[in-house]
Amino acid sequence: MTPTTSQQQLYRFLEDRFTCAQACTECARACAVRASLVEPDGAEHQERVRRLGIMCAEACDATCRTLCEESQQDEQAIRVRVDWCRSVCLECARVFDSHPGAESAAASCRACADACADFLTLLR
Numbered sequence: 165m166t167p168t169t170s171q172q173q174l175y176r177f178l179e180d181r182f183t184c185a186q187a188c189t190e191c192a193r194a195c196a197v198r199a200s201l202v203e204p205d206g207a208e209h210q211e212r213v214r215r216l217g218i219m220c221a222e223a224c225d226a227t228c229r230t231l232c233e234e235s236q237q238d239e240q241a242i243r244v245r246v247d248w249c250r251s252v253c254l255e256c257a258r259v260f261d262s263h264p265g266a267e268s269a270a271a272s273c274r275a276c277a278d279a280c281a282d283f284l285t286l287l288r
Contacts, residue, residue, distance in 0.1 A: 180283045185231040187279035188224035194272035195221040220256040250280035
């Protein structure tokens, strides 16, 4: 944000940042639950679902922490983190789509990816 940013732009920035952080938290929860339901010694596809669920939960958790920090942060670093989270969420949603019973987790991943994309539009 620049010194000439209007108060309305600042409010939208903060609202979208909070929405993104909240979506990351929900996605992390859904992915952690989904990963815990998959047997670690299962077939190769099931193991990939479990690992990707854990990775997505960790990416979302790290992104949420970054967005919730109050200190001045490099906007480029935030952009990279949020875009990384968006990419991981989309990949996870695609994998969850092919796994029966993972529809809710896939929807959480897509909602998080959408919130990340919305937030990224404010950073450009």
